[in-house]
Amino acid sequence: xxxxxxxxxxxxxxxxxxxxxxxxxxxxxxxxxxxxxxxxxxxxxxxxxxxxxxxxxxxxxxxxxxxxxxxxxxxxxxxxxxxxxxxxxxxxxxxxxxxxxxxxxxxxxxxxxxxxxxxxxxxxxxxxxxxxxxxxxxxxxxxxxxxxxxxxxxxxxxxxxxxxxxxxxxxxxxxxxxxxxxxxxxxxxxxxxxxxxxxxxxxxxxxxxxxx
Numbered sequence: 066x067x068x069x070x071x072x073x074x075x076x077x078x079x080x081x082x083x084x085x086x087x088x089x090x091x092x093x094x095x096x097x098x099x100x101x102x103x104x105x106x107x108x109x110x111x112x113x114x115x116x117x118x119x120x121x122x123x124x125x126x127x128x129x130x131x132x133x134x135x136x137x138x139x140x141x142x143x144x145x146x147x148x149x150x151x152x153x154x155x156x157x158x159x160x161x162x163x164x165x166x167x168x169x170x171x172x173x174x175x176x177x178x179x180x181x182x183x184x185x186x187x188x189x190x191x192x193x194x195x196x197x198x199x200x201x202x203x204x205x206x207x208x209x210x211x212x213x214x215x216x217x218x219x220x221x222x223x224x225x226x227x228x229x230x231x232x233x234x235x236x237x238x239x240x241x242x243x244x245x246x247x248x249x250x251x252x253x254x255x256x257x258x259x260x261x262x263x264x265x266x267x268x269x270x271x272x273x274x275x276x277x
Contacts, residue, residue: 160263184250
């Protein structure tokens with residue numbers, strides 16, 4: 066295969082992945098609006114996990130390039146923690162002031178499971194969207210595009226849109242610096258659980274899977 070053909074093939078695959086990410090976001094929004102996110106989330110997570118496995122079998126270097134790596138885990142984890150702990154503290158203060166500072170028993174299940182979906186979401190936004198657009202857009206536009214996708218799937222809930230846009234700004238910047246998805250997905254799940262419980266006063270388990 067010539068260099069030109071290989072370049073075209075890479076370009077087609079890159080834009081296919083970007084389109085697939087946007088389509089996943091739109092489908093998630095649709096299923097959430099009709100309160101069927103409990104069906105969509107495991108199905109979408111399963112699909113993208115199979116996609117990662119399939120593509121990694123084709124090209125063993127992709128896992129590291131995407132951010133499924135351990136060599137930068139420590140500095141990436143430290144950076145995400147430095148942002149996330151104060152954010153969690155602010156959420157706790159908000160929950161205390163609103164009387165929503167609670168942690169039901171099934172929240173531990175969310176804290177264990179939500180990071181899986183968090184890693185999938187970070188993979189979609191960071192590895193397939195931001196990384197694929199990196200050569201086509203200036204860095205500040207990558208921050209905006211990645212953050213807007215986070216916010217878009219939470220339309221029309223303004224508090225969630227604002228929070229996820231801010232989270233996206235920080236997380237895209239951290240991904241571009243450390244190229245590691247693991248701590249981003251981990252804290253995505255933890256912060257998401259606490260934001261629902263303490264800031265919004267809502268139970269994401271009940272909203273996704275029904276009453277526990």
